[in-house]
Amino acid sequence: MESQQYQELLEKIKSRQPLDTEMLDEVMHPADIVSVLDEDDITDEDLKWFFSANNKEFLADVLEDADDELQSRVVHQLKYADIIKIFSYMPKDEIADILGDLPIGQRKELLNMMKLSDSRELRVLLGYRDDTAGGLMTTEYIAMYQDLTISQALAKIREIAPKTEIIGTIFVLNRKRQLVGWADLRDILSTDPDQTIEDIMDPHVITVDPLMDQEEVAQVVRKYDLTALPVVNRRHSLLGIITADDIMDVMVDEQTEDILHMGGVSGQEEIGGPIIVSLKRRLPWLIINLATAFIAASAISMFSSVISQVVALSSIMTIVSGMGGNAGSQTLSVAIRGLTLGEINLKDDWKLVFKEVLLGLLDGAAIGLITGVIVSIRYGNAYLGVVTLLAMIGNLIIAGIAGYLIPLIIEKTGQDPALSSSIFLTTATDTCGFFIFLGLAQIFLPLLK
Amino acid sequence: MESQQYQELLEKIKSRQPLDTEMLDEVMHPADIVSVLDEDDITDEDLKWFFSANNKEFLADVLEDADDELQSRVVHQLKYADIIKIFSYMPKDEIADILGDLPIGQRKELLNMMKLSDSRELRVLLGYRDDTAGGLMTTEYIAMYQDLTISQALAKIREIAPKTEIIGTIFVLNRKRQLVGWADLRDILSTDPDQTIEDIMDPHVITVDPLMDQEEVAQVVRKYDLTALPVVNRRHSLLGIITADDIMDVMVDEQTEDILHMGGVSGQEEIGGPIIVSLKRRLPWLIINLATAFIAASAISMFSSVISQVVALSSIMTIVSGMGGNAGSQTLSVAIRGLTLGEINLKDDWKLVFKEVLLGLLDGAAIGLITGVIVSIRYGNAYLGVVTLLAMIGNLIIAGIAGYLIPLIIEKTGQDPALSSSIFLTTATDTCGFFIFLGLAQIFLPLLK
Numbered sequence A, B: 001m002e003s004q005q006y007q008e009l010l011e012k013i014k015s016r017q018p019l020d021t022e023m024l025d026e027v028m029h030p031a032d033i034v035s036v037l038d039e040d041d042i043t044d045e046d047l048k049w050f051f052s053a054n055n056k057e058f059l060a061d062v063l064e065d066a067d068d069e070l071q072s073r074v075v076h077q078l079k080y081a082d083i084i085k086i087f088s089y090m091p092k093d094e095i096a097d098i099l100g101d102l103p104i105g106q107r108k109e110l111l112n113m114m115k116l117s118d119s120r121e122l123r124v125l126l127g128y129r130d131d132t133a134g135g136l137m138t139t140e141y142i143a144m145y146q147d148l149t150i151s152q153a154l155a156k157i158r159e160i161a162p163k164t165e166i167i168g169t170i171f172v173l174n175r176k177r178q179l180v181g182w183a184d185l186r187d188i189l190s191t192d193p194d195q196t197i198e199d200i201m202d203p204h205v206i207t208v209d210p211l212m213d214q215e216e217v218a219q220v221v222r223k224y225d226l227t228a229l230p231v232v233n234r235r236h237s238l239l240g241i242i243t244a245d246d247i248m249d250v251m252v253d254e255q256t257e258d259i260l261h262m263g264g265v266s267g268q269e270e271i272g273g274p275i276i277v278s279l280k281r282r283l284p285w286l287i288i289n290l291a292t293a294f295i296a297a298s299a300i301s302m303f304s305s306v307i308s309q310v311v312a313l314s315s316i317m318t319i320v321s322g323m324g325g326n327a328g329s330q331t332l333s334v335a336i337r338g339l340t341l342g343e344i345n346l347k348d349d350w351k352l353v354f355k356e357v358l359l360g361l362l363d364g365a366a367i368g369l370i371t372g373v374i375v376s377i378r379y380g381n382a383y384l385g386v387v388t389l390l391a392m393i394g395n396l397i398i399a400g401i402a403g404y405l406i407p408l409i410i411e412k413t414g415q416d417p418a419l420s421s422s423i424f425l426t427t428a429t430d431t432c433g434f435f436i437f438l439g440l441a442q443i444f445l446p447l448l449k
Helices: A003-014 A021-027 A030-037 A044-053 A056-065 A068-077 A080-087 A092-100 A104-113 A116-126 A150-163 A185-189 A214-223 A244-263 A275-301 A304-309 A313-340 A346-379 A382-412 A417-443 B003-014 B021-027 B030-037 B044-053 B056-065 B068-077 B080-087 B092-101 B104-113 B116-126 B150-163 B185-189 B214-223 B244-262 B275-301 B304-309 B312-340 B346-379 B382-412 B417-443
Strands: A143-145 A169-173 A179-184 A228-232 A238-243 B143-145 B169-173 B179-184 B228-232 B238-243
Touching (some): A003 A030, A003 A044, A044 A056, A044 A068, A044 A080, A068 A092, A080 A104, A092 A104, A092 A116, A104 A116, A150 B185, A169 A185, A169 A238, A179 A185, A179 A228, A185 B150, A214 A244, A238 A244, A244 A417, A244 B244, A244 B312, A275 A304, A275 B312, A275 B346, A304 A313, A304 B312, A313 A382, A313 A417, A313 B244, A313 B275, A313 B417, A346 B275, A382 A417, B003 B030, B003 B044, B021 B056, B030 B056, B044 B056, B044 B068, B044 B080, B068 B092, B092 B104, B092 B116, B104 B116, B150 B185, B169 B185, B169 B238, B179 B185, B238 B244, B244 B417, B275 B304, B275 B417, B312 B382, B346 B382, B382 B417
Parallel strands (some): A143 A169, B143 B169
Antiparallel strands (some): A169 A179, A228 A238, B169 B179, B228 B238
């Protein structure tokens, strides 16, 4: 994208200069035009003008590349007739996503204005949740009966091709319209025209149920390196297909969710989004964190007489608890990733906890030794160093166990382990860290003074 | 995948029963066969038998679906002649990946045993780092001169199609072999056979440089919803193409890296992997963390006389510092995600820090008020509550600033912001948390006793 074209388009929109969309289509990709429309100084009025004034086929390409927020702004600005015209150039799964975000009344009116065959397909797509296979699928694919000859098939492909999203894979149906196989366009192109589709099809198709969660769907697509994944119902009728580009969007959304969840933010939040959304997503988790912070702090309160006799303990204890949190986060991130990729589960792999115990022992010994030596020198008391070493080993073993088991147990209950495991982890490492260290200090108190 | 077939195959391999690979290919997907070969009880000897005894075309499909580790185990077990035969059925990018992991001597011997045209292509692919566009690209695509007629093009497609990874997109070259456009197979199929490719091609191709980092490549593919992305050199010669399935693998790898980096683990680590790898990946970061923990602890040491006079401070201070860390992680995760998706950068968006300051103020006021009230009641001293409130607001504002700016600044220096930002963050929130809280306590000491 050249930034000169970008600036020019922005100025033309602001000054309402007529656009030569054919020319624009030549020099800018729809995704780049979307970037212009996403600029802060593009108002709703600008969008209204842009989407009312121009060629509807061109606008369909642009609208398809826009994100949910921009799509809904546009749809709210346009007349229904214009929306219907733009929709006529868009794939059904995209239209269903836009309709799904509209108020129910508006959605119904738009559906009623469409061709009956279109609105029927859309009503089916709208029946599935966005984050399921049914919500992701599109109805633009090529399907053929198995008894067609290759030459009949080719004629049909020529006719349907412009309307499909996927051309490399042709889905094969029996006369009951059940999915019985798939054929590769490569084979169709290079086979004797008198053979039938059945002769060259591969009967082994990987399919998914429309209710499958999008994260699992992404795992299937990745495992089998698919460019199109068919969705079938229990009768094995083909309902639609899911394409690789939609799976990439799913992967990004799921990744965003995981990273935000691990940071203690629930749901979607963009860095530049409204402050009230950020507050809603973050404050509840901070309050939960606060409750756990009080638990850890009360472990300290239990030992206030020990601390008042050896004040140095108050600064060393934060090192022991903090290092437990750090080591636990390491285990936690490896475990959460293993869960997301489907590589571990509690039932088969609980024994791996022993590896984490051993790691905690080794890391704890190394870190504890360094800390112990520094503490001994700094406060001129070797016993204080030994207490620190022992507490560090103990807390890092607990960190390993907690960091490994917490996400596995949360996942077992059907929740997202990324969302709350770090809260449980730090509760464990802070509380145990303070308790072990100050407890040991109490036992050896006469030697520490 | 049916688990009966899975068990049967496992038993057949263990008992060295001859396999009917044609039959096996019918009932199991290569990715599922790989799952069997990945089982713990499959030894190197089993692999050697499996890959020596069977049909090489079938084995090529299986080897292609295996991960790096299994591929390298197989290659180490096989005779060179067998490897070369299997390679002859595999795409070049996969072969290059396998060769790239071999010791240099073995790699050279294998290259020398291949057909000259194959080894030449592979040497080019091997010249690029794995994590660049050049390392990801494959040379199996369809390219045609622009002056061919549609009927000539179709004949050529029929001939080349079986050897390519991508068929939907045909790349168009001029007679200097420079990439000048692309054509959609749909259009070729439905156009008058006497027209030329040039008539129907789209001259606007999005291309990347072979040295582009894989994370950027993935962003380009996602932004423009591409199924194939051409890689060109400075002369605009087509070097290869990158396909969507390889991009999905990149996305998963990058995501794993981000999550592990955020948890303080450098590089790749699997939960079930060897303990020595885990130790190497984790201990260095714990030692860096330890250094920062000492910085925070020394902030406490500065106020030991204050703590010895009001011991309650030693437990409350951990709440103030801990909540700063929690609030900072929230901002950090949103900022890191924004950076990964290319949505923010330091130059244009540094002003967003004011949003984080405001959020810190609001969150800090809410959390500080709750904490302050509880502290006032628990210790029977309202001034202690006020000091807690003020310190909490101060620390949460610092957390917001640090959580936002640290990853942006690290990214600006060309490093991965996920890797070290949480260390800098907790250093800031712990040190400042202790300092502000204990500093305020020192000022108001007469009122707190």
